[in-house]
Amino acid sequence: SAVISQKPSRDICQRGTSLTIQCQVDSQVTMMFWYRQQPGQSLTLIATANQGSEATYESGFVIDKFPISRPNLTFSTLTVSNMSPEDSSIYLCSVEKTSSYEQYFGPGTRLTVT
Amino acid sequence: AQTVTQSQPEMSVQEAETVTLSCTYDTSESDYYLFWYKQPPSRQMILVIRQEAYKQQNATENRFSVNFQKAAKSFSLKISDSQLGDAAMYFCAYRSEYTGNQFYFGTGTSLTVIP
Numbered sequence: 001s002a003v004i005s006q007k008p009s010r011d012i013c014q015r016g017t018s019l020t021i022q023c024q025v026d027s028q029v030t031m032m033f034w035y036r037q038q039p040g041q042s043l044t045l046i047a048t049a050n051q052g053s054e055a056t057y058e059s060g061f062v063i064d065k066f067p068i069s070r071p072n073l074t075f076s077t078l079t080v081s082n083m084s085p086e087d088s089s090i091y092l093c094s095v096e097k098t099s100s101y102e103q104y105f106g107p108g109t110r111l112t113v114t
Numbered sequence: 115a116q117t118v119t120q121s122q123p124e125m126s127v128q129e130a131e132t133v134t135l136s137c138t139y140d141t142s143e144s145d146y147y148l149f150w151y152k153q154p155p156s157r158q159m160i161l162v163i164r165q166e167a168y169k170q171q172n173a174t175e176n177r178f179s180v181n182f183q184k185a186a187k188s189f190s191l192k193i194s195d196s197q198l199g200d201a202a203m204y205f206c207a208y209r210s211e212y213t214g215n216q217f218y219f220g221t222g223t224s225l226t227v228i229p
Binding site: 001031033040041042043045048092096101102103104105106107108 | 147149151157158159160161164203205207209214215216217219220221222224
């Protein structure tokens with residue numbers, strides 16, 4: 001398995017501002033993922049972040065709105081830019097351990113935009 | 115893209131009883147992986163069990179077992195001797211062997227355990 005931490009655990013932000021969410025893993029991993037989850041709903045993949053390359057975004061998500069950094073094999077950040085109330089959600093990072101095909105999730109960041 | 119369907123938005127079970135959560139998926143691939151994840155209220159999502167499509171034997175992890183029917187594209191989760199701590203949202207997920215690392219999640223089943 002993997003131990004994953006996220007900061008902050010929750011935040012309340014004003015419309016028009018940006019928030020950067022950090023994801024730290026206790027071991028080196030190639031693949032990291034960022035998801036959005038509305039309370040009580042399923043997970044929607046925002047992007048896949050490989051170390052050393054640009055993140056790959058899913059349909060409906062763009063780099064200008066959700067820039068991602070992946071500076072090394074244990075760390076990634078997701079920024080939610082120019083926030084609106086529609087961005088209120090839980091943001092989760094996950095990692096896939098090489099050759100296990102399993103994903104392990106962080107505890108999530110609960111974001112509220114007012 | 116593959117689709118994963120969980121047709122039971124909510125389920126309930128008496129403590130110590132057995133409950134089965136349903137999951138079906140749509141794929142044209144022959145090799146893939148299936149997972150059940152558990153997400154307790156306001157807590158971290160954790161992996162419950164996994165199944166490789168090439169394995170005929172159903173996976174088992176303590177009180178959790180699956181009924182994998184490849185031809186029917188069905189992957190149900192059975193929880194035996196249900197405990198209060200089993201109350202959570204359960205998500206079924208699919209991962210391709212070939213087409214990248216993306217997981218496809220179902221919409222989830224909320225399980226209530228009645229004391």
